[in-house]
Amino acid sequence: MIPNTIHCCWLGGGPKTALAEKCRGSWCRFAPGWEIREWTAADLAALNPPPFVDEAMRRGKWAFAADWLRFAALAAEGGIYLDYDVELVRPLAVDGEFVAGQWLPGGKVGMEPAVLALEKGSAVAAAMLDAYRGASFDAVRTVGERLGEALDAKGISVKVLPPEEFCPIDVDGTLRATDATIGVHHYAMAWAGPVRRFARWLSWHGMRRVVDALLLLRNAVAHGALGKALIAVGAALAAVSVVQGFRNGLELVDFHWESAALFLQGENPYRWFLDGRLYDGVVVNAIQAPSTIAFILPFGLMPHALANTLWDVSNLLFTAVFLFFVHRLFFRPVKATRAFWVFVILFLCGVPWRVGMGCGQHAMFSLAFFAAALWAMERRLHWAVVGALLSAALFKYTVTAPLALVFVIRRQWKAVGFAAAVHLALTTALGCWTHTSPLTLVVESVRVGATLKPIGDADLMGLARWFGVADLWPWAFAGYAVFGAAILAFAARRFARRPAAGDATALMFDLSVLALLANVFFYHRCYDFVSLAFPLVCCLLAKPSVFTALCWLVIINAFFFLRLDFALGLGVYVPVNFALHLAALALAALACCRSHKVPEV
Numbered sequence: 001m002i003p004n005t006i007h008c009c010w011l012g013g014g015p016k017t018a019l020a021e022k023c024r025g026s027w028c029r030f031a032p033g034w035e036i037r038e039w040t041a042a043d044l045a046a047l048n049p050p051p052f053v054d055e056a057m058r059r060g061k062w063a064f065a066a067d068w069l070r071f072a073a074l075a076a077e078g079g080i081y082l083d084y085d086v087e088l089v090r091p092l093a094v095d096g097e098f099v100a101g102q103w104l105p106g107g108k109v110g111m112e113p114a115v116l117a118l119e120k121g122s123a124v125a126a127a128m129l130d131a132y133r134g135a136s137f138d139a140v141r142t143v144g145e146r147l148g149e150a151l152d153a154k155g156i157s158v159k160v161l162p163p164e165e166f167c168p169i170d171v172d173g174t175l176r177a178t179d180a181t182i183g184v185h186h187y188a189m190a191w192a193g194p195v196r197r198f199a200r201w202l203s204w205h206g207m208r209r210v211v212d213a214l215l216l217l218r219n220a221v222a223h224g225a226l227g228k229a230l231i232a233v234g235a236a237l238a239a240v241s242v243v244q245g246f247r248n249g250l251e252l253v254d255f256h257w258e259s260a261a262l263f264l265q266g267e268n269p270y271r272w273f274l275d276g277r278l279y280d281g282v283v284v285n286a287i288q289a290p291s292t293i294a295f296i297l298p299f300g301l302m303p304h305a306l307a308n309t310l311w312d313v314s315n316l317l318f319t320a321v322f323l324f325f326v327h328r329l330f331f332r333p334v335k336a337t338r339a340f341w342v343f344v345i346l347f348l349c350g351v352p353w354r355v356g357m358g359c360g361q362h363a364m365f366s367l368a369f370f371a372a373a374l375w376a377m378e379r380r381l382h383w384a385v386v387g388a389l390l391s392a393a394l395f396k397y398t399v400t401a402p403l404a405l406v407f408v409i410r411r412q413w414k415a416v417g418f419a420a421a422v423h424l425a426l427t428t429a430l431g432c433w434t435h436t437s438p439l440t441l442v443v444e445s446v447r448v449g450a451t452l453k454p455i456g457d458a459d460l461m462g463l464a465r466w467f468g469v470a471d472l473w474p475w476a477f478a479g480y481a482v483f484g485a486a487i488l489a490f491a492a493r494r495f496a497r498r499p500a501a502g503d504a505t506a507l508m509f510d511l512s513v514l515a516l517l518a519n520v521f522f523y524h525r526c527y528d529f530v531s532l533a534f535p536l537v538c539c540l541l542a543k544p545s546v547f548t549a550l551c552w553l554v555i556i557n558a559f560f561f562l563r564l565d566f567a568l569g570l571g572v573y574v575p576v577n578f579a580l581h582l583a584a585l586a587l588a589a590l591a592c593c594r595s596h597k598v599p600e601v
Contacts, residue, residue: 001078001119002078002079002080002094002096002097002117002118002119003077003078003079003120004031004033004034004035004079005034005035005036005037005077005078005079005080006027006031006034006035006036006037006079006080006081006082006092007037007039007070007073007074007077007079007080007081007082008024008036008037008038008039008081008082008083008084009038009039009040009062009065009066009069009070009084010038010039010040010084011039011040011041011044011057011062011065011066011069012060012062013040013041016084017084017188019084019085019186019188020084020085022087023082023084023085023086023087023088023186024036024084026087026088026089026183027082027088027092029088030088030089030090030091030092031088031091031092034092037073037077037079039066039069039073041057043069044057044065044069047069047072049065049068049069049072050068050132050133050134050135051136051137052064052068052132052135052136052137053065053068053069053132055137056137059137059139061139064137064139067113067132067143067146068128068129068132070113070116070143071118071124071125071128071129071132072125072129074116074118074120074122074125075118075120075121075122075125075126075129076120077120078118078119078120078121078122079117079118080092080094080115080116080117081113081115081116081117081118082114082115082183083114083115083185083188084188085114085185085186085187085188086114086115086166086183086184086185086186087183087184087186088182088183089177089181089182089183089184090181090182090183091182092182092183093182094117096117096159097117097118097119097122097124097158097159098116098117098158098159098160098161099111099112099113099115099116099117099124099147099158099159099160099161100112100113100114100115100116100160100161100163100165100166100167100185101160101161101162101163101165101166101167102144102163102167102185103163103167103170109160109162109163110144110148111144111147111148111158111160112144112166112167112185113143113144113147114166114167114185115161115166115167115183115185123154123156124147124151124156124158127150127151127153127154127156128146128147128150130150130154131146131149131150131153132146162180163176164176164177164178164180164181165180165181165182165183166181166182166183166184166185167184167185168181168184169184169185169186169187231338231341231342231345234342234345234346234349235341235345237345237349238344238345238348238349241348241349241350241353241354242316242348242357244354244358245353245354245355245356245357245358246312246316246357248354248357248358248359249308249311249312249315249357249358249359249360250308250309250312255296255299255308255311255360255361255362256269256285256286256287256288256293256296257296257299257300257302257304257307257308257311258279258280258283258284258285258286258304259284259285259286259288259293259300260293260296260297260298260299260300261279261280261300261301262279262284262286262300263290263293263294263297263300263430263433263434264297264300264301266433266434266435267434268434268436268441268444269284269286269293270286270441270444270445270447270448271444272284272286273285273286273448274444274447274448274451280304286445286448287445287448287449288362288395288396288445289397289423289427289442289445290426290427290430290431290438290441290442290445291422291423291424291426291427291430292362292394292395292396292397292423293430294426294427294429294430295365295392295395296311296395299311308360311360312357312360314365315356315357315360315361315364315365316357317368318364318365318367318368319348319353319364319368321368321371321372322364322367322368322371322533323344323347324371325368325371325372325374325375326340326343326371326533326537327340328375329371329374329375329378329504329507330504330508330537330541331343331537331541333504334504334541336540336541339540339541342540343533343536343537343540346536346555346559347530347533347536349559349560350529350530350555350558350559350560351526351529351558351559351560351562352526352527352528352529352530352532352558352559353527353530355526355527356527356528356530359527361396361527361528362395362396363396363399363527363528363530363531364530365392365395365396366392366393366394366395366396366397366399366400367393367396367399367400367530367531367533369389369390369392369393369395370389370390370393370400370403370404372389372393373386373389373390373393373407373415374406374507376389377407377410377412377415378504378507383412383414383415383418384414384415384418386407386412386415386418387414387415387416387417387418387419387421387422388418388419388422390404390407390415390416390418390419391418391419391422391423393419394419394423396528398518398528399518399528399530399531400531402483402487402514402515402517402518403511403514403515403518403531403534404416404419405487405491405514406507406510406511406514408491408495409491409494409495409499409510410499411495411498427441427442463574463575463578483517483518483520486517486585487514487517487518490513490514490517490589491514494510505542508534508537508538508541508542509538509588511534511537512534512535512537512538512551512588513585513588513589514534515531515532515533515534515535516532516535516551516554516581516584516585516588517585518531519531519532519558519581520578520581520582520585526558526562529558529559529562532554532555532558532559535551535554535555535584536551536555538551539551539552539555546587547584547587547588550580550583550584550587551584553580554577554580554581554584557576557577557580558577562577
């Protein structure tokens with residue numbers, strides 16, 4: 001028998017919100033004669049709660065303490081429990097034990113204990129009290145998830161009402177009330193951290209539809225004939241992209257062959273650039289640090305045409321090496337073979353890779369060694385091996401230096417020190433060889449970089465150019481400052497969490513956020529967007545969520561929409577991509593701050 005008692009909790013002690021007052025008023029209107037029993041912090045203390053509840057109260061997480069208290073109250077007295085964001089719209093009637101049902105993505109129904117009716121001494125309440133007795137506090141799992149686990153463990157069942165009775169608001173925010181609707185759970189989410197509130201806001205404004213669409217598409221690709229057909233078409237397009245990128249690379253050169261040749265002759269290429277001199281009819285494009293140019297010195301021994309051809313071939317090899325280690329790191333452990341080939345197709349079809357090939361860029365050189373260094377770290381190889389690979393990865397430092405913070409986050413001090421020592425030694429050696437102070441070489445390389453015309457694609461410089469700001473360098477420095485602060489804050493937060501070695505999910509999340517940070521704030525051109533390969537891995541392997549949906553939109557913009565926008569002169573790529581990056585980063589930052597666990601991305 002369920003007594004006519006409405007139980008509710010208000011543990012914070014402060015004044016009630018307008019919504020709470022409105023809901024309580026509806027209880028008085030539609031449940032006349034029912035006793036309203038409000039449980040406070042004093043009542044809670046008298047019940048000798050478990051450590052989970054004590055920790056929740058200490059942290060000011062009142063809703064998580066109320067998760068336990070509702071079951072303790074119903075076990076002791078019986079009745080119906082209502083959250084303070086449940087508004088009654090029809091007379092309340094209770095016939096036996098039940099828990100409210102709510103809609104979940106994909107049309108499923110889950111338990112929502114915001115509305116819960118139990119008899120005194122109920123087995124359901126006892127199962128939950130047992131589950132909380134030894135539980136450690138976390139602010140991630142909801143009470144509905146805990147209730148499902150506890151009942152499954154005990155083999156107990158409880159009636160779950162249709163969602164329209166008490167939870168008629170769908171996952172997209174649409175109110176689907178019917179004649180059967182008794183109350184409306186408004187999902188105030190006072191219990192939730194900022195990330196869950198932000199995710200709910202996004203889901204109620206259409207982003208959930210994007211997530212569901214991505215889930216349907218991924219399932220279609222992963223299973224059945226449609227997936228095979230899409231992969232076949234994608235493979236053909238990827239082959240065309242590879243051929244086009246390779247052909248363009250044979251005609252263009254931008255890999256600093258002339259700088260390597262000058263260094264081998266004992267000349268300072270930065271001085272040649274600043275003086276406006278040509279070498280063998282080629283403009284001296286010495287915009288890399290001296291230690292990074294040292295990695296391509298062997299190409300300086302060759303004639304220009306031969307060096308250019310070999311570099312183009314090498315870029316294909318570096319691409320293959322990168323894809324190999326990405327497969328070993330992320331796809332092979334979960335046996336996601338088809339997802340890997342989708343990754344390969346999207347990566348090779350994307351504008352950043354093809355343009356990088358055509359311009360003779362260094363990004364694939366750096367990413368190949370970077371992926372190898374990650375693999376060596378995860379396999380716990382000797383720190384000198386990891387450090388040597390990392391030193392080569394820093395060749396294109398604007399791409400890999402931000403990503404290399406994963407080695408700091410995972411406390412690979414010896415490897416990081418070894419890589420820094422390699423670059424210091426190479427710079428010193430080139431200084432001695434050219435009879436120039438190593439510090440002068442570094443300073444002049446920075447001066448060369450400062451003379452270049454900044455353009456940017458997604459960073460603050462690109463945004464400034466879109467707004468027609470004449471002097472872009474203040475925006476460039478602002479971008480560097482914001483980037484530095486954001487990336488160091490993220491790295492420090494993750495460093496404090498001590499991510500475990502071999503945790504591929506944590507590594508995938510860290511690399512995704514670092515890549516997003518690098519591409520939105522740092523000085524980049526479109527070919528440097530190849531580092532978005534890591535968020536792409538996250539999109540293909542992680543559970544579809546608001547974060548992965550935003551990552552998909554960033555990748556689609558950077559990989560495919562970029563050239564279309566430029567070709568058609570739409571002029572919307574920069575602000576759109578910038579906004580998408582910021583949205584994804586905001587969500588990732590909030591998720592990272594939410595708990596001591598890596599967010600489920």
